[in-house]
Amino acid sequence: MDGAVPLFRMEGISKRYGGVRALEKAELSVTPGSIHAILGENGAGKSTLIKVMAGVVAPDEGRMILDGNEVNFASPAAANKAGIVCIFQELSLVPELSVADNIVISDPPTRFGMIDRKAQRRIAEEALARAGGADIHPLALVKDLPLSRRQMVEIAKALARKPRILILDEATSALTATDVAKIFEVLKRLREEGLALLYISHRMNEIAELADQCTVFRNGRNVASYAAGSKSDNEVVELMIGREYSHIFPPKPVRAASDAAPVLEARKLSWADRLDNVSLTVGAGEVVGLGGLDGQGQRELLLAFFGVLRGLSGQILIDGRPVAIASPAAARDDRVGMALIPEDRKTEGLMLPMTVRENLSFAALDRLSKAGVIDRAAEQRLIDDMVGLLAIKTAGLDIPVGALSGGNQQKVVIAKWLMRQPRIILLNDPTRGIDVGTKQELYQLMRKLAEAGAAILFYSTDYDELIGCCDKVLVLYDGAVKRELVGAEITERALISSALNIHGENAGPRQGADA
Amino acid sequence: MKDWRYWLAEQRGTLLAFGIFIAMFVIYTTNHPAGFTANVVQTASNKGVLLAFVAMAQTLVVITAGIDLSVGMIFTLTNCLASWLVIGTGIETAFGVVAVLGTGLLCGAINGAIVIYGRLQPIVATIATGAVYFGIALLLRPFPGGSVNEDLADALTGRLFGVVPASLVVLLAVVLVVWVPFSRSVLGRAAYAAGSSETAAYMSGVPIRRGKFAAYALAGLLAAIGGLFLTFFTYTGDAAYASGNAYTLFSIAAVVLGGVSLFGGKGSAIGAIFGALAFRTIGDLLFVFDFDPLWQPLFQGVILLIAVSLGAFALFRVRNRLEWFL
Amino acid sequence: MNGIANRMPKFIRRADPAVVTAFACIVLLLFLGSLYSRSFLSPEYLLQQLKVASFLGVIATGMMLVILLGQIDLSVPWSVAVGAMMACAAAAYGPVGVALAIPFGIFCGVAIGIVNGIGVAYLRIPSMIITLATNAVAQGLMVVYTGGFSPQDSATGAMRYLATGFAIPAVPNAVIIWALIGAAMVFVLTRTGFGRTVYGIGNRERAAYLSGIDTRRVVMIAFAVSGGLSAFGGVLLAGYASKAAQSMGDAYLLPSIAAVVLGGTSILGGRGSYLGTVAGVILITLLQSILSVMQMPEAGRQIIYGVVIVAMLLLYGRAPASR
Amino acid sequence: EPEIVKGPAAEPDCFAPWAADTQFFKFPKKEGPYRVALANGYIANTWRIQMIQTAKAYAAQKDVAAKLKEFKVVSTGEDVPAQISAINNFIDSGFDAIVVNAQNPTAFGPVIKRAKEAGVVLVAFDNILDTKDAINVNVDQKGLGELWANWLVKHVPNGGKVLEVRGVAGTSVDTDRHNGIHEVFGASGKKWEVTEVVGKWDDGVAQKATADAIATNGPFDAITGQGGDTGIVQAMIDAKHAFVPFGGETENGFRKFCAAHAADGLKCSSAGTGPAQVAVAIKTAIAALEGEVVPQSVKLPLAIVEDPNFKEGQDYFPDQSDNFFVGNAFPTCGINFTAQEIMGQTKADQ
């Protein structure tokens, strides 16, 4: 593979945003018939690089060469035309349009100048089938699909454009192992067909399974390129973060699960057809994980606790006393002291154009104000504490939070809740799209908070995380708790088999119940 | 789910508007002293169709997540222009019609250019262009007056075969010639996509600027068709500020009643047409209920309030409060 | 003293370029006006403009609050009229009525605002349409009222004093009132939790809600304040004209929106400063006045008004380029 | 179809023809009682509300009520097509006569045709119709402008600077009054320098425009205003402008000022026709249905009061609203409402 002629080359690409150097003389070459992984910390410049490739961002300097000719893309459409297709994370599906509309969106089939709906549907069905999403109805609106299905649609959409170079920017970060496996098959097949694939992910195991070639980015430069498998995980991570890399998960305390006083308790919670008689307890100091395939009611369960769902049946108890939580305002109230790190930090956790400061203190304004007036000194003190505690990397407190890298944005979301010193912390897949270094900090923080007495309920799509962090894991299937794994029972095998709702050892991947 | 269910879900707003309109119109005609006669239907349709054109215009822009507060003024301007040009021999009249429609298209294109290429917020940009269009209308018609080819006017506001209001037929033709091709074209889809999520559309290589531009320009054209029809209906041109403004505001109400989302990306001009017809019927109901004249404006206001609140009932079905926020 | 001097440069440094340009446009407008007639620079004329601007200023303050939330209030015309008419009406009820006239007028505006707020916040009806409907209802109520209740529509002494009196020599009270309301608004927006929440909701209501904010209450309060300020604007206008009339508010809807946006506030919500609104209000008022005094015919006036607004926005009100 | 006949009209003092060449109509006599409709457009100002209240009060008068089977009022707002449709609906519903305050003088051609074919009597008033096929109850708007200008010519002996506050641009009322004023000025032989501003017949707008004009172009030697006159005087007071002769409308507030400040120089001519003209229009419609001869174009008398004749309790009402129009009686037609009678209806009356 090393000898193959590059299909596409980037030379000396630089891009600055104000004072930030997103890319600094970056180089990359892509060969047909191979999968090229790009690794790097949050903010290393990976997304910017591929945005340049895909015509979304204009570089300040540098050249791009396709098939030996220098190219310049004025828009994503131009890049598409040249055969470069990119799957951006969550950014490029139009929510109010149907799946089929979205799949053909850049070049719909037409008859007499009008879009040919029959042809469109055929193309969509084919593409969905190829992407392994044949269960998705082409007429469904994208906004009605769960995240994991949307990712499938993204992939189908990319395939429908007949790419020569296919770029996936964290395309699997919202998917569970089963879906990932399906997609991997597709990607491998595409490689056989001679496509060039660029694959960005923070999941090392995925890269190990998939990549032929790897390039590591740090601070906007490509710092190393190597054939996949030629370096150990630890070496790679050290390249990425530029420092020594120690053990990723903090040790779990050894103790009996029963001795924790229950802080948060659910009794027979049911809601619509998404939650089915869920009962659980989370004790002080305990980290309880929620496992299972994505979309089995885990998110709804967290929302139910947080007062977002209406028409809930069953009981929620705090410190053993039943409470009615009718809104997030009630949930964060001192009597309950709950915090939720939501699913999507960009639309649910943060107000991107507002400053880091404003975002940090937003959930604690009531505490920081006297008679409605914000005590700015107190605000500053608490913010300084939090920025220090979580090591939030930011050019200042008065820049828009949207200018921070993904990982640091996530830290801001967590910090804003820690400012209230919550006793119950609900986390909805908090490490999505976050680099290893930051992840490790989060795991340690979680443990520290638990040790300080917090009750933590933690949903993750990453099984390693559940295994590494949780004292107990509840596996959900179709809205019900199918299995409770405690301590040493929490293994990958147990997680997967119970996620698929099978108990035998011959567990093969099976289609998840999802629409 | 079966295919038709998806279709139904997509058409819900339109069907609801249709239902509201039918219900109101039935109440109206069954209580009308003259009853459900060709005359009554013709009167209602002539009046309704005017707003329907303006509401269709508004729909196009609203679909792109914009708003056009100048539609009423384009309507007024083209009315004034038509009262000069749409007159004379067949050829002259035809030329006049083309000129009037072209002017509307141009006004819409100017709006589009300012909003898209000038990157201004549509609300203020169109408040400002609306003032300009009205100023020009006033230059054309400092006083109400002028004239129009009355044969054409009578034909288009009259009845076909003695029963079918010609205005409805024109409306249908416009739907078929303007709306249907647009909504199914690549540009139309671009307009929807831009309205639903501009970033996503851009990233997907959708021609958003062209799509939006086409929507604004066609909105101008549709408003001009409305203006032309106003001229047919009144035989004159009139640069009436209050009436231009009223049509703009009514068009927004009609669009919402018609199930078009003001947030963009969703809804259809067909829905807006029924929204417009329903809105007009509110006024007609005054005939059939014997209200004290001074209570009539209040009655109309209350009915409007109730009509726009109807959509809120869907809220009680929402079980996940996050759905409040789209 | 020193403190203020130290703060000034920072205050200017921090200023939004849009606001600075808007103020520059005001100077330019006055300069152009002065070419036509020296009197445009006379203190009487300028104070007169400030006084007239304060009515729009008070109304635009409420409009701004609502626009910051990403909403709009189209019920301004009849909220203004209701405020004016009801304040005058209260005066018919003896000395108590006279004393309560102003609060009663404002209260009626707040009531309209609350209906708007309930519609927007609790029933999730788009503000553009619910406020249109309440505007129609308010108009209906006033028509009924005028026709049947022998309306008293003379402004009280207090109303006249607020609008036209001089508590400080040479500075019309209306201007002082606008300054006070403006200062309060600046304080609320920059120093209070409520203000932060308004910006937060304007940027992303979902995130604000999930932060445990009762966003519906905030939206409701903002609409109530907007209704109240429109009505207060009506009260002042009634004081200025010494009487209330039905059509009083018609001329304030579009200018109040234009003023807020000319001042750099995003119509999508979440971004904007009050100083900008001040600039926008003065700009609009001056522009209207200069065109009026130049005896420009109505047609030309409308055209110039529109062109100038577009030109100014193109100068500084453009959204950032996407690439 | 009315017959065109020779005058004079049935009640010549009330149904005065507009001009020497005005035609007279004689409609075929219909048996009463009649169904009469009032198709109003805009409603949200005091003038219109007062007009509707007068119409109701007139229709309720015993002798009038006896002739009416039904009297229906609909206000359609600013939208001309809605008003046209309303008239169409009245025709289709079999009304005998329709009285209209038209939003637009030229837009009703087709509907006038239909009314004629259906034998429905159409009477326009206030904002009348540009037609010879319907009855117009006319105010002499140009005459009003002339009257005001003559007053100023008389009271400002050497000519001088005049502030003219105009109405709503583009309406015939505004243009006619404006032309009347300027013809008289032009013929006066004196030098007049006129500053025109637009007051839109609205106190607030007129007040602001006046304040601006005083600050930039003042002071003035005379003022004429078509409406919003209370606001104009208010602006003069606020600007400490000297009181000068004023030709204006009949608002109660304006007349209050005229009475109070006449001694200081606010010498006024206050003239116009009040909303009661609707009663004349209804009366005309009934007369036409009864087969009486009526002019195609009726000329209404102006209600004029000039300094020093302002009488409290008759020409103005100190403790009543500023907003109503005092000229509300047409004695020659037997219509004698006082404005306060109309606007003073209380809840108990209803």
Ligand SMILES: Nc1ncnc2c1ncn2[C@@H]1O[C@H](COP(=O)(O)OP(=O)(O)OP(=O)(O)O)[C@@H](O)[C@H]1O
């Ligand atoms: N539009 C922008 N404006 C300002 N700064 C930007 C912009 N886009 C990227 N940056 C900055 O450029 C740097 C590189 O960002 P980029 O998104 O390429 O990183 P990344 O490697 O994709 O990170 P992640 O793993 O979090 O996705 C970051 O510091 C980021 O803050």
Ligand SMILES: Nc1ncnc2c1ncn2[C@@H]1O[C@H](COP(=O)(O)OP(=O)(O)OP(=O)(O)O)[C@@H](O)[C@H]1O
């Ligand atoms: N308007 C902006 N101003 C400043 N920086 C921005 C802006 N938009 C994006 N960025 C930067 O660009 C980077 C890339 O954006 P992108 O949408 O790819 O998010 P991301 O960091 O990759 O997040 P995720 O990890 O969830 O994918 C972000 O990390 C952010 O730092």
Ligand SMILES: O[C@@H]1[C@@H](O)[C@H](O)OC[C@H]1O
């Ligand atoms: O005639 C005018 C009337 O139509 C309007 O409604 O109010 C003012 C009057 O002068």
Ligand SMILES: [Mg+2]
């Ligand atoms: Mg990235």
Ligand SMILES: [Mg+2]
């Ligand atoms: Mg990322």
